[in-house]
Amino acid sequence: MKKRVIGLLFLALLSFTFTACGDAAVSGTTQARPSKDTGDTNQQPDAEDGQEAPTKTVVVYFSCTGTTKLLAEYAAEILNADLCEIMPEIPYTEEDLNYSDSSSRASKEQYDPSARPPISGTFENMEEYDIVLLAYPIWWGQAPRIISTFLESYDFTDKTVVPFCTSHSSGVGSSAVNLHGLCSDSTKWLEGERFSYGMTKTEIEKWIDGILI
Numbered sequence: 388m389k390k391r392v393i394g395l396l397f398l399a400l401l402s403f404t405f406t407a408c409g410d411a412a413v414s415g416t417t418q419a420r421p422s423k424d425t426g427d428t429n430q431q432p433d434a435e436d437g438q439e440a441p442t443k444t445v446v447v448y449f450s451c452t453g454t455t456k457l458l459a460e461y462a463a464e465i466l467n468a469d470l471c472e473i474m475p476e477i478p479y480t481e482e483d484l485n486y487s488d489s490s491s492r493a494s495k496e497q498y499d500p501s502a503r504p505p506i507s508g509t510f511e512n513m514e515e516y517d518i519v520l521l522a523y524p525i526w527w528g529q530a531p532r533i534i535s536t537f538l539e540s541y542d543f544t545d546k547t548v549v550p551f552c553t554s555h556s557s558g559v560g561s562s563a564v565n566l567h568g569l570c571s572d573s574t575k576w577l578e579g580e581r582f583s584y585g586m587t588k589t590e591i592e593k594w595i596d597g598i599l600i
Contacts (some may be wrong), residue, residue: 391524395465422510441444443469443517443518444466444468444516444517444519444520444521445468445469445470445471445513445516445519445520446459446463446466446468446469446519446520446522447459447473447519447520447522447537448470448471448473448521449472449522449524449533449534449537450475450522450524451470451479451484451524451577452524453523454553454584455522457473458553458582458586459520459522461588461591462520462522462551462591465588465591465592466595468518468520470589471510473506473534473537474506474507474508474568475506475507475509475533476504476505477504479493481493482487484526486527493526493531494525494527496526496531497526497529497531497532499526499532502532503532503533503534504532504536506533506536506537506540509540513541513591516546517546517547517549518548518549518599519548519549520548520549520550520551521534521537521538521548521549521550521551521566522551522552523562524553524554525552525553525562525581526561528561528562529561529562529565530550530566538566538569538570539569542571543570543571543574544571544573545573545574546574547574547576547577548567548570548575548576548577549598550562550563550576550577550579551579551580551581551582551594552579552580552581552582553582553583553584554581554583555584559580559581562579563578563579565574577598578598580594
């Protein structure tokens with residue numbers, strides 16, 4: 388009887404040790420999770436033998452004024468996809484975004500093709516996504532340099548990337564071409580689209596239907 392009690396106490400202690408180690412491993416990481424889980428489509432189990440794995444889609448966006456954020460949310464809802472926000476390590480202020488000031492933070496970054504503003508945290512499991520919709524505003528005719536930071540931080544080999552931007556007049560044009568050059572040759576880069584302020588969810592859905600569905 389005494390040996391049995393000792394054995395049970397040993398098993399209980401062993402179980403507590405494994406639990407504590409697991410908690411420590413998780414708490415020691417710094418990761419930025421998707422800002423919104425819009426459904427279960429991207430949470431399907433692995434495919435059975437002989438079957439293709441389900442396609443996983445994520446909408447990644449950068450937005451300072453909320454215009455791009457809204458359209459990214461529309462896209463995620465339409466596709467039932469995950470939604471991730473690119474957060475700058477140092478948030479942009481109104482003064483930073485002053486187009487008329489050549490010495491403003493954004494002006495200096497956009498005039499410097501090598502600028503790579505740091506991103507706060509990391510996106511976990513980015514390698515699991517097959518399709519990445521990338522949304523950004525147009526700054527000085529190009530994508531904000533933080534988008535370059537994002538593209539150079541992950542491997543997009545064999546993934547499909549769909550860029551779309553928001554602006555008053557500038558098209559997605561050269562901004563998408565320049566971003567494409569930051570990815571692997573095997574990245575499937577679809578033609579992007581420009582949207583202006585006030586675009587509706589229905590209009591975004593029509594565009595998505597034409598390229599992905």
